[in-house]
Amino acid sequence: MIRETLKFLGERVRVFEEELRHDEVVRFIRENKLERTPVILNVEGKRVAKNFICTRELLCEYLGVRREELCRYLANLDYRSVEISNDFPLREVDVNLKELPILKYYPKDGGRYITAGVVIAKDVEAEVKPDSFNASIHRMMLLGKDKLVARLVEPRHTYLLWRSAVEKGEDLPIAIVIGVHPLFLFASATRLPFGKEFEYASALMNGLKVYRVEDFLIPPAEIVLLGRITDKLEDEGPFVDITGTYDKVRKQPVIEIDRMFLAEDFIYYSITPASYEHTVLMGIPYEPVIYKAVSNVCKVRNVVMTTGSRCYFHAIVQIEKITEGDGKNAIIATLSANPSLKGVIVVDEDIDIYSYEDVEYAIATRFQADKDFVVIKGARGSSLDPSAEETTTKWGIDATKYLSRKNDFERVA
Incomplete structure (x- = not known):
């Protein structure tokens, strides 16, 4: 969970009690020059964390390596096994995505976006084991209390799994996890052979425990959503991407959420598009x-x-x-x-x-x-x-x- 890093970062995490609307956060961050500072904000009464992996130096601290050693360290990193537990710690609540502090970042955005949601997916016929699952970050625009529309990039793994399910006349079951450890976010942003994200995250984190929930393996997270990527398409966008310019509107698949789990006093995690954190996760x-x-x-x-x-x-x-x-x-x-x-x-x-x-x-x-x-x-x-x-x-x-x-x-x- 993201809260595991609070003790590690200590006083470097700045906590703000002033209540913000969901569309005021980017302005607040920029006006207070907080782009490279881990923060916890009060967004409409809910806690929102940002910037927990916003610099190369912070990534190096989590890994315990010098900046000059980072590339070589990552290039030589081996995969590590994953521990599986049945003691899933989150409580189930009624599905209502509008209860989450999902943000609208820029004025022309198509809507409110989940930007740090890791999508966990596997082939519907695969066994429940760590190397059967793909984990990747996708932007997801809020459509309603139980619906999102996700940008799936062709021909990456989630897109291919979804296309395979659609061709069989099925939805693709997925889990969306929010508020994971920053190094799990980094693993999910890394281009790896299919099914290696859990084992790569375990190597980065010096061990990883995942929880079995139905037919999914779930890393420690603040929020877990279980649902399906359907064959329905809706407009997704506009959305500001890494260049700070608006990406175009596309027809993209709709996600329907069936179950929702929250940690007690959960911390929602958000990545600001075109921020330093965005570039760390996409580039390094x-x-x-x-x-x-x-x-x-x-x-x-x-x-x-x-x-x-x-x-x-x-x-x-x-x-x-x-x-x-x-x-x-x-x-x-x-x-x-x-x-x-x-x-x-x-x-x-x-x-x-x-x-x-x-x-x-x-x-x-x-x-x-x-x-x-x-x-x-x-x-x-x-x-x-x-x-x-x-x-x-x-x-x-x-x-x-x-x-x-x-x-x-x-x-x-």
Whole structure:
């Protein structure tokens, strides 16, 4: 549960008693400069937590690793087994989603949105065991007291499970869990082989207990909703996505909620769209994916998704250059590892990849556009990029030293 982290964070969690409406929260956060501060707010008499994993440094604290070690640590992390319990601790209440402090974030949003709900789903015919379940975060717009409409991205796992159920003439049973531990949120945002989210979360958390509820396995959470993704479609959106621009309205599947469980004095959890927390959860999980891909073609030191690109569109890859061409191969491997990526800068091991000033120094002194600039036209990119059309143009900058003239690049201490 999210409350397990309150003791860990201690006085860094700021608690505000002033009562806010559901559509006042983003203004309050920004006016008080709280974007990088864990908070608990009073929203219409209910407790709402935000920003519990809003910086790279906070993620590193949960994991007990240094910032410079994070990517390598995640890339080398093994899965860990999960404990299953039948002693589900939450109490069942009548289904009424309007009793939850679901927020409307921006004026043109299509409605109030659940943004930190982890959807737990499996093939309807699969056994009840940890590796049968997929866990992923989906935005879900409130339609009524027992209905939501969810954005399912093709061809990701939840979408494929839903399509398979619809083709059989069935609904897809799901659980929605809200208020999980921040590291379970991180695991749910990470692109993993099907059914590995629970075991990955267990590795991140140094152990995970899940509860069996009907045919589901449920992680510790403040709120649990049991329901079905149906074949009915409704308009979803507009909604502000990671770029801070409005995503378009689409016909998306309706979720019907059948049962609702709450912790005593529950804490609702919310992720503000386009916030620092949003970028941490969407971007940092790609860093170990890129790290492993680049390690197949050269000696990689570190990877970071850049904050200016919302931790989503651009990456900086640090390598130990051994042969000419390593920088170009790193570019190709990076762009292949993350289809949403638009650009990558490859630098040497003496460049501080957390300092854009140092990265720009590498571009200024080690890069020639006619030789070291890679352009790939007509590639599949991200639907979140407002400049893209059906395809996008991807680029790479090889800002590594020429090995034949290494002495020309020697920097004074």
